[in-house]
Amino acid sequence: MARLEGKVAVITGATGGIGSTAAKIFADEGAKVALVDLNEAALQEVVGSIGEDRASYTVADVTQPDQTEAYVDAAVNRWGGVDVLLANAGIEGTLSPITDYPIDVFDRVMAVNVRGVWLGIKYVVPVMRGRGGGSIVITSSTAGIGGSPEMSAYNTSKHAVIGLMRCAALESAPDGIRVNTVNPAPIETRMMRSIEEMRVAAMDDSRVTVEVTKQAVADRIPLERYGDPAEVARLMLFLASDESSYCTGGVYMVDGGRSAGSR
Ligand code: NAD
Numbered sequence: 210m211a212r213l214e215g216k217v218a219v220i221t222g223a224t225g226g227i228g229s230t231a232a233k234i235f236a237d238e239g240a241k242v243a244l245v246d247l248n249e250a251a252l253q254e255v256v257g258s259i260g261e262d263r264a265s266y267t268v269a270d271v272t273q274p275d276q277t278e279a280y281v282d283a284a285v286n287r288w289g290g291v292d293v294l295l296a297n298a299g300i301e302g303t304l305s306p307i308t309d310y311p312i313d314v315f316d317r318v319m320a321v322n323v324r325g326v327w328l329g330i331k332y333v334v335p336v337m338r339g340r341g342g343g344s345i346v347i348t349s350s351t352a353g354i355g356g357s358p359e360m361s362a363y364n365t366s367k368h369a370v371i372g373l374m375r376c377a378a379l380e381s382a383p384d385g386i387r388v389n390t391v392n393p394a395p396i397e398t399r400m401m402r403s404i405e406e407m408r409v410a411a412m413d414d415s416r417v418t419v420e421v422t423k424q425a426v427a428d429r430i431p432l433e434r435y436g437d438p439a440e441v442a443r444l445m446l447f448l449a450s451d452e453s454s455y456c457t458g459g460v461y462m463v464d465g466g467r468s469a470g471s472r
Contacts, residue, residue: 226398342385
């Protein structure tokens with residue numbers, strides 16, 4: 210039997226590198242997927258690549274309570290319930306020391322990366338309770354277990370969702386709802402390109418290119434490379450599925466060894 214047969218999975222940030230890959234892998238494993246993101250055309254493209262018999266979408270900003278309620282309701286109306294929430298929407302913010310970091314950017318990063326996850330949990334748990342249980346998987350990061358200069362908003366937000374995950378895991382265990390984080394190191398998506406480009410711009414040195422910056426980051430990873438979105442999505446699949454039935458309240462690294470230290 211497919212690993213998510215009979216399950217309904219809501220995925221936020223579903224048109225991004227990791228979210229769209231998870232959507233395809235979850236659907237291939239038998240799930241019905243309800244996709245959430247900001248851009249309708251991009252959502253239609255991902256739904257089209259999976260098929261309307263297995264995927265639906267809702268345009269929603271995860272920072273907004275009414276839009277969060279709406280995406281949960283839409284999943285229930287289309288597929289009959291929710292078994293899995295992959296709370297994955299996220300933004301990187303900007304690169305700047307705290308003293309210069311724009312306050313509005315800090316607020317937006319916290320709103321998307323923390324409030325958005327909190328709202329998703331708030332509205333999905335009652336639905337999962339009615340279903341007799343479920344699995345919530347939150348995309349944190351290696352930035353959730355350590356600091357990085359000039360990334361204070363992002364790292365703070367990714368630490369915060371680990372605290373949120375632990376609270377939600379304790380509150381929801383009696384309802385059979387498991388809650389865990391997945392913590393990737395740099396992965397080949399738009400987000401890392403954006404961070405590399407910001408680093409290059411900040412250096413103002415023609416020898417420092419995106420490639421040089423990327424190599425410097427990869428060199429600090431024991432496996433000496435960025436991860437592929439599918440390598441993250443396969444861990445998400447495990448945590449979403451009943452194979453992880455004894456896993457809750459956990460921080461799951463998928464980081465090429467980065468959290469073991471750097472060489
Ligand atoms: P991405 O930029 O490709 O995808 C992020 C998606 O989130 C985008 O499709 C974006 O439109 C969506 N999004 C942003 N704000 C939103 C909002 N307010 N409401 C709804 N959707 C919104 O990047 P990605 O690498 O696929 O990131 C997915 C998750 O993985 C993020 O939470 C990110 O922080 C985390 N992560 C990424 C990396 C990496 O190296 N790429 C590493 C660790 C963790």
